[in-house]
Amino acid sequence: MNRQQMIKTVESLNNLPTLPMVAMEMNRMLQDIETPIERLVVVLERDQATVVKILRLVNSSFFGFRNRVTNLRHAVTLLGYGTVQNAVVTVSVIDTLKLKNELKGFNISGFWSHAIGVAVMCRHLAECTRLAPAEEAFTAGLLHDIGKVVLINVFPDLFKRIMEEIKANRTTFYMAERQLGSWPHTRIGSHLARRWMLPETLEKSIQYHHGTTGPAETLSMVSLVRVADTLVNIMDDRAGYRLDADTLPAAIRDPMVNALKNSADWFPAVKEEMATATDFFKQG
CATH class of the missing domain: 1.10.3210.10 (Hypothetical protein af1432)
Structure with a gap:
């Protein structure tokens, strides 16, 4: 060929x-800095598996926050829109690209x-x-x-x-x-x-x-x-x-x-x- x-x-x-729908929607939303944080949280909460992974990421050594973060809204506030977008893409891609x-x-x-x-x-x-x-x-x-x-x-x-x-x-x-x-x-x-x-x-x-x-x-x-x-x-x-x-x-x-x-x-x-x-x- x-x-x-x-x-x-x-x-x-x-x-x-294909990325999960929540990741695709987050990509669209996070490219608009005017998107309200409450709307982001609502969309993310539709996929609890992604929420768990983002909270694991926030509490990992990558970010080094002293206090444990257990609330998604708090995580989004701490990380900022750009980092949240990258976190969503990261955990979604690793799940999505499985070998057939x-x-x-x-x-x-x-x-x-x-x-x-x-x-x-x-x-x-x-x-x-x-x-x-x-x-x-x-x-x-x-x-x-x-x-x-x-x-x-x-x-x-x-x-x-x-x-x-x-x-x-x-x-x-x-x-x-x-x-x-x-x-x-x-x-x-x-x-x-x-x-x-x-x-x-x-x-x-x-x-x-x-x-x-x-x-x-x-x-x-x-x-x-x-x-x-x-x-x-x-x-x-x-x-x-x-x-x-x-x-x-x-x-x-x-x-x-x-x-x-x-x-x-x-x-x-x-x-x-x-x-x-x-x-x-x-x-x-």
């Missing part, structure tokens, strides 16, 4: 993974470990560089490879060929896709993000995280995800990855290089946070 056939297949699919197909050589647990590791790294880099809101950076990092899950479920034979190409030539997943002429996971993931009505910043960070370009208004987030993804892949000793700061946009290069210069100081703590976050989110 060639690239054009893949595009037509993905765009015509009616059975792509089991493929030899692909470990879904490893996939989520990588995604959460990139999310934690992305949030840390955002905090160091001030290039983007930290919690939005976490969500962007978490979502960057969602196209791979669609690829496995819809094009399992192609996915196997990509994995074989990676092993044979010690290359990256994205470069193997290009070698085989397939529609890349970045574009498939971007298509899914549009279906889910996610904010443009998240959609573009999925689409462009393997490139050196992107829309000017989302370039900071795209660059954060790209660097975080590269660093985590290098940490995991995956072949084909190297960080070249010279390819970063000029306005982003200096703060990113400054953050990376001090990596020996912050890396152990970030690595520990990755392990904590992986345990937390895999608990469901």
Whole structure:
């Protein structure tokens, strides 16, 4: 199947993974800062499973509030609309993207470990560089490879060929896709993000995280995800990855290089946070 056939297949699919209705409605509402908090709480309370997960998240080490938060309205007030949106998306995506197909050589647990590791790294880099809101950076990092899950479920034979190409030539997943002429996971993931009505910043960070370009208004987030993804892949000793700061946009290069210069100081703590976050989110 060639690239054009893949595009037509993905765009015509009616059975792509869908976020819960509460997450879709929250996405719409939280992009309007005029939305009353009472209305947000009413919508969220329709899905008690999501409420429980948000309260777990609020009371986790990620936020470090001294007093336990047991009330949803209080949680929304403490976190703010942007963080609540990202929390809803985060817990919904992990629940939604389940594998329908089991493929030899692909470990879904490893996939989520990588995604959460990139999310934690992305949030840390955002905090160091001030290039983007930290919690939005976490969500962007978490979502960057969602196209791979669609690829496995819809094009399992192609996915196997990509994995074989990676092993044979010690290359990256994205470069193997290009070698085989397939529609890349970045574009498939971007298509899914549009279906889910996610904010443009998240959609573009999925689409462009393997490139050196992107829309000017989302370039900071795209660059954060790209660097975080590269660093985590290098940490995991995956072949084909190297960080070249010279390819970063000029306005982003200096703060990113400054953050990376001090990596020996912050890396152990970030690595520990990755392990904590992986345990937390895999608990469901």
